[in-house]
Amino acid sequence: MTAPVVKGFAALLVHAPNLVRYGAEPFYRLRARGEDAGATLRPGLRSYEDALRYPPNQAFIGNLRPEALGDLPVPWYAHPLEGASPQGRHGDLMSEEIFYGFLKVADDFSQVSLEADFLEEIQESLRQHPLFQETDAKRLGRGATAPDLAQKVSSEEALPLFLGERMVGIVQRAHPLDPSLSAHALLENLACKASALLALRQLLGQHPGGPESIDYLLSCSEEAVGDRFNRGGGNLAKAVGELAGCLNATGADVKSFCSAPLHAMVMAGGLAQSGVYGDIAIVGGGSLPKLGMNYDRHLEAGIPVLEDMLGAVAFIVGPDDGHNPQIRLDAVGRHDIRAGFSQQAIMEALVVRPLERLGLSISSVDRYASELQNPDITRRFERGDTAKTNYKMIAALAAKRGEIPADGLDTFVATCGMPGFAPSQGHIPVGIAYLGHGMDLLSSGQARRIMFLAKGSLFLGRMTHLADGMSVLVEQHP
Amino acid sequence: MDLDNQAQIKELAERLGVENLVVVIGALDSGGAEIAAMTVTSGDPTYAGPLAGVSLRLPVYHVLEPEVRSSVDQAAYQEEVELMEMALEESVEDIVATTRKAREGLD
Incomplete structure (x- = not known):
C-alpha cells in the first residue's frame, strides 16, 4: 500500500524572557493597571542557563526522550539537568539576543530597528550561526541610535525590545489606527515568522532535495497576519518560504485553533498522495501571545515564569518514498x-x-x-x-x-x-x-x-x- | 473559576434570584472543586473575578455526587460523565468532599 510519508522534522525553542511582557496576559493586564511590566516581571524571569537545563526543554529539542521525564524528580524547574546542550537532535534552544537578530532578518518592511551598538555586539555570533545565511547580512542594516529609538517609543509609534533593562531595539507600527498593524500585532507576527523560518531552515538543511524541492507550504501557526480590511488574511506560509529559499513553492495557512497542525498534516497527506504536489513543508511558528499566560500566579508562588519559551516546529510530508513513516x-x-x-x-x-x-x-x-x-x-x-x-x-x-x-x-x-x-x-x-x-x-x-x-x-x-x-x-x- | 462563568452566575442570580438557582460543578480535582464551590458560596477566593467579595450562598453540588447522579437521565450521565469519572486521579469521595463542605457551611 502506498501512503504519504513524513520525511523530516525540526523544532526550535527560543528563550524569550524579555518578550514575556508582550504576551497577551502580561501586556493587557499590566497596561490596564499602569504597572511597569519590566519591574513587575523581573523577579520571576529565568536565565538562559536555567531554561537550557530545564528538562522539558531538553526533551522538546530532542536531547531527552519525553518518556524519560517521568523518572526525573519534580518539580522539574527545581531540578536542572546536568550536561544540557543548546543543540538538540531536532533543533536548537536559541537565546533572546540572537533571536532579536533573526527578528530583524524576518522583517521585510523596516518595522524592526536594532540599536547600532547591540547589532555590532551580536553580529559575529549571528554570522557564525548555522541558520544564518549570507543574504541575511544585508537585511540586518546598520542599526539606529539609542535616542532615535527612544523618541519613537515615547511618541507611541513603537514598542521597545529589551535585554534586561537595556533597550536594544524597537518594533514600529505600520499604521496609526489599524489594530492589525499595531506595533504589538506586528511583533507577534514577526516573532511567529522568525521562529517558523528558523525551524524550516533547520529542517531543509537536512532535507536531501533542499529548499527548492518543496512544492507547497502550509503554515499552521496561530497568529493573525493581515490588516483592518482582512484581519487574519494570512499566508505566513509563503512569507516564511520566501526567506527559506523555497522558490518553487506556493502556500497557504491552515487555521483551527490548536488542532491546525493535524489538519495541515492530513491536507498535506492528501495533496501528496493525489499528486497535486510533491514534497510539502508544514510550519508552526511560535506564539508570542502565550508568553506569561500565568505570570501572576508564577510570581505569587515565587517560582520562575516558566512560560518564557517560544516553540516552533516544521516537518515535511511527501509521496511514499519506500522507507519513511x-x-x-x-x-x-x-x-x-x-x-x-x-x-x-x-x-x-x-x-x-x-x-x-x-x-x-x-x-x-x-x-x-x-x-x-x-x-x-x-x-x-x-x-x-x-x-x-x-x-x-x-x-x-x-x-x-x-x-x-x-x-x-x-x-x-x-x-x-x-x-x-x-x-x-x-x-x-x-x-x-x-x-x-x-x-x-x-x-x-x-x-x-x-x-x-x-x-x-x-x-x-x-x-x-x-x-x-x-x-x-x-x-x-x- | 473562569471569569466569564462567574459573570454569568452573578447575572443569573440577580435576574432569577438565588433561591431559584443550584450550581453544578465538574472540577476534576478537589482543589479546583473547592475554589469553584467557594466562589459561588462565599465569593471568589482568588479575588480575580466578578464574584470577588460577593457571597451568593448558592447551593452547590458536584456532578459526581449521588444527589446529581440520581436525578439525571442515566444514559446521558453515562455518555457525558462516566469516562471522565474513570479518568480521575483523585477519588470521587475526595473531590466531592470539598463541595459538600462548602454547601453544608451554608446551613
Whole structure:
C-alpha cells in the first residue's frame, strides 16, 4: 500500500524572557493597571542557563526522550539537568539576543530597528550561526541610535525590545489606527515568522532535495497576519518560504485553533498522495501571545515564569518514498459537527472510530501523542495534568471496551503515554511536539504505530460553541 | 473559576434570584472543586473575578455526587460523565468532599 510519508522534522525553542511582557496576559493586564511590566516581571524571569537545563526543554529539542521525564524528580524547574546542550537532535534552544537578530532578518518592511551598538555586539555570533545565511547580512542594516529609538517609543509609534533593562531595539507600527498593524500585532507576527523560518531552515538543511524541492507550504501557526480590511488574511506560509529559499513553492495557512497542525498534516497527506504536489513543508511558528499566560500566579508562588519559551516546529510530508513513516489517510480521526461536546464523545471520535475502520484495538497503538502540556505549569494552576487526564480517558475507553482490565488504567498510561513536555504555545503541545521523537521510534522499529491527537477550543472565538479535534495515525513503513 | 462563568452566575442570580438557582460543578480535582464551590458560596477566593467579595450562598453540588447522579437521565450521565469519572486521579469521595463542605457551611 502506498501512503504519504513524513520525511523530516525540526523544532526550535527560543528563550524569550524579555518578550514575556508582550504576551497577551502580561501586556493587557499590566497596561490596564499602569504597572511597569519590566519591574513587575523581573523577579520571576529565568536565565538562559536555567531554561537550557530545564528538562522539558531538553526533551522538546530532542536531547531527552519525553518518556524519560517521568523518572526525573519534580518539580522539574527545581531540578536542572546536568550536561544540557543548546543543540538538540531536532533543533536548537536559541537565546533572546540572537533571536532579536533573526527578528530583524524576518522583517521585510523596516518595522524592526536594532540599536547600532547591540547589532555590532551580536553580529559575529549571528554570522557564525548555522541558520544564518549570507543574504541575511544585508537585511540586518546598520542599526539606529539609542535616542532615535527612544523618541519613537515615547511618541507611541513603537514598542521597545529589551535585554534586561537595556533597550536594544524597537518594533514600529505600520499604521496609526489599524489594530492589525499595531506595533504589538506586528511583533507577534514577526516573532511567529522568525521562529517558523528558523525551524524550516533547520529542517531543509537536512532535507536531501533542499529548499527548492518543496512544492507547497502550509503554515499552521496561530497568529493573525493581515490588516483592518482582512484581519487574519494570512499566508505566513509563503512569507516564511520566501526567506527559506523555497522558490518553487506556493502556500497557504491552515487555521483551527490548536488542532491546525493535524489538519495541515492530513491536507498535506492528501495533496501528496493525489499528486497535486510533491514534497510539502508544514510550519508552526511560535506564539508570542502565550508568553506569561500565568505570570501572576508564577510570581505569587515565587517560582520562575516558566512560560518564557517560544516553540516552533516544521516537518515535511511527501509521496511514499519506500522507507519513511506512513500517514494512514484511511484512518483519520475527526470530530465531526454531530459528535457533541463531551470529552467522551470527542475521544470516541478521535481514537475509537479510526481504529475500528482498520480493525485495530486501542491497545494496538504503541504510543499516543495527545495534548502534551507541561504538568510543571498546568498542575500548579488548577488545570491538573492535561496529558495524563487524556491518557486516562483513552485507557478508560479501552477498559470500557473490555480491551484492558478495569484496574489496568495506570499500566496503560505508563506504556502508551508520556509526561507533557511542550512549551505553552497553543498549537505546539497538541501531539505535533512528539512527531520527531515518534519518527525516531518508528524508523528504528521501537514502535509500529503512533497516534497523534489534537483538540481545538473553537468556542474561544465566539463563533460557535463547538470544539474541534483531529487524529492521525502514523505507522512504520511496511 | 473562569471569569466569564462567574459573570454569568452573578447575572443569573440577580435576574432569577438565588433561591431559584443550584450550581453544578465538574472540577476534576478537589482543589479546583473547592475554589469553584467557594466562589459561588462565599465569593471568589482568588479575588480575580466578578464574584470577588460577593457571597451568593448558592447551593452547590458536584456532578459526581449521588444527589446529581440520581436525578439525571442515566444514559446521558453515562455518555457525558462516566469516562471522565474513570479518568480521575483523585477519588470521587475526595473531590466531592470539598463541595459538600462548602454547601453544608451554608446551613
